[in-house]
Amino acid sequence: MNAREHLVDILPEWMKSARFRITVLYSTVLFVLAAVVVGTLYFALLSTLNHQFSQPLEVRDFNRNGVLDERDQEAAALLRVFDNQVETRTLENMKRYSFVALFVLFIVSLGVGWVIAGRVLSPIGRITDVANHIQATDLSQRIRLDGPADELKHLADTFDGMLTRLDEAFNTQRQFVADASHELRNPLAVIRTNLDVALANDHANEEELRQTAIVVRRAAQRMSRLVDDLLALARLEAPAKLAETVDLTVVGREVAEDFSALAGGRSVTIELETGAPATVAGDRDTLKRAVANLVDNALRVVPERTAIVIGTGRRDGWVWIAVEDQGPGIAAEDQHKIFERFWRPDGSRARTHGGSGLGLAIVKQIAETHSGTVRLYSEPGKGSCFVLWLPASGREGDTDQNASPVPEVSPLARPVVA
Template identity: 45%
Template sequence: MIDPGHAQGTEPAVDQAVRTRLHSRGDRLAKRLPGWMGSIRFRLTAVYSVVVFGLASIMVGAIYVGLRYSLQNQKISAMVIQFPGGQTFIQADQAQVVQALVNQRALNALRLYSFGALLALFFMSLAVGWLVSGRMLRPIGEIAATVREIQASDLSRRIELGGPEDELRRLADTFDSMLGRLDEAFEGQRQFIHEASHELRNPLAVIRTNLEVTLADPEASADELRRTAEIVQRSTERMARLVDDLLVYARKGTLSLERDPVDIAGLVDDATEEFLAPAEAAGIRLVADSRPGLWVVGDRLALRQAVANLLANAVRLSPADTTVRVRAGREGPWVWMAVEDEGPGIDPADHDRVFQRFWRGDARQGREQGRSGLGLTIVRQIAEAHGGEVKLVSTIGHGAAFALWLPALPGAGGPDAFSGLR
């Protein structure tokens, strides 16, 4: 005996199995058909032909039925004569009889010719539909060809389809808009990779240089070893913060900042100490000049990162036997930190461009060839995130001076004399 509940539970499974078999048979049948029969062009042609053939058949059929009704229902006048012996003679109008025969032949001819015309119309509609659908779908072929030619490494190409403002034009414009967004996304990824490698290179260079100097001195004291360890620790903390900030920047486009009182004098001393060994190895004198009582509200690690970026550029680009100065002071409600070098200088026409991503300086002016300029971009972002700005004063052959201006903590210190960078 079959359980009704069990039978009802198996019905969906049976229906699913039947649908699966039907789909599989349909797929096998579709694979056996020629490729052109599965195209949209063929389907549009078939639909167009069926519609034209159907409408023409309805119209011809309606005409035939109407003519048949009007022609076959005509009355013929006749006189019936009854002879003795049961014979009957019908006398009709000869013209009317001939007309009835002509009408019948006309209907037969109309039926035959209509069938032939409909058959010819069907094949003509196939040909015309194939040509028209091909012409209508030609822009889609152009779109597909252009999209196939676009490589992942070069998303600058666009379809730029011409013609009227129709659905295909809007489709091409949508593709172009999507390609633009993809190009921006890929460019953002490339910028993120360049920025991460550039910003992590500075603390790694500081760690390597300090470790090399310490390891090269077999008589290094415990204080020197401790100082090197502290520098390495600060650099690793900076790298960890860099990774966090770069991740946040990649996700949101902004830096995550703390809001704590920051001693600018101590920050300048720490940053200068980190670069003493790299500067000495490059034959550059590094001098720090600041006074206590310079306080701002901000993120200490981010501000130290900004000063370190400026110092890294100054040490890398300054010639040997020159001096790099790091100074700090206050002017009115602003605290400033300045890094001045005696390097090749920067053309005034390039002062705005040096803060752009991937700006490349002129190697003939003494800049490092292939330099990306991401460090200065981060410096400007950090300064603006603290409500301040970064200024540059430089001419060719007379070095460069970068100054960070930050809002001072109210009541912290008095004004200093400093001008030229604001």
């Protein structure tokens, strides 16, 4: 430890504060400026007095012989001595009073500077108090600083905004953990119950044991899908590299081929409709997963002998890929909830269809990772159309780069024939 650090350590706490440093700086600057002003006045007065007393005496009267009387000469000498004494005493008094005034000014400036620095730094004290009272389980504290829109208020508002974002993130995380625990508890309960029943039945035949194994396997598969989706969401929250040029038409065709056998087993056809070239800078695997989630979601709800349409296109600097089904549709009041984690509406899209409740949340996360959005067009009884809108690669050639990427009508909507 060097001498400077040792000196700082032995100082009292109040002398280590920014308030003390600002006070000393303020007082020192004020003292130096005042000393310069007083010194300038002192030397100006000294120069003026020296100039005046260096002037020769003007003799206005002589005696009849043309010379000064001896008494007049003595008076002139006394006058000069008196003036010199007055000058010296005046300068000494001014010097003494100046030193006293500067000392008093410095002491007063310390007190005034301490008060002013305290008022200026009070928002920082409030920020410190709020930060000290924040707990991991309670982020409701806010500074809410009033006053002019200066740097300190901007700092306090920024701190409040950070706390709000952290509070929302922690609440979302807690809700996510609670929902995930609830979702995992159900298949675990199914597995445990069926195994307990099988173990308790000493006379269970092979068919009963087989049926128990099928139920347990189905529950385990559901748990596996849920864990896979949780891992996918966690990976998507990390920054992604979007350096690859992806053709959404190719992505749509590959997804259609991947699901063709599963769709055929349910008497459902998958159709592909392509428009203008739809290329985007992104991650091919995650975009394919998003489209696959939409097709998988559609296959769970569409009736037999219907079609699922995968379409692509381009509009005003944006490319889109859509998945349209002829399922039961989604009510308007539920559409803003459809992309929430673990949310399922009543009816045909319920848990009985085997989804993890994370598929559409993953789709939304993938769209946002690619600086895009996902939009749902749906009416009860008329099916649903999910559309991913993504910034097109090479947007410079489009006519309107600032146009809204979300039209009011689905890009796959067919014109109504009168």
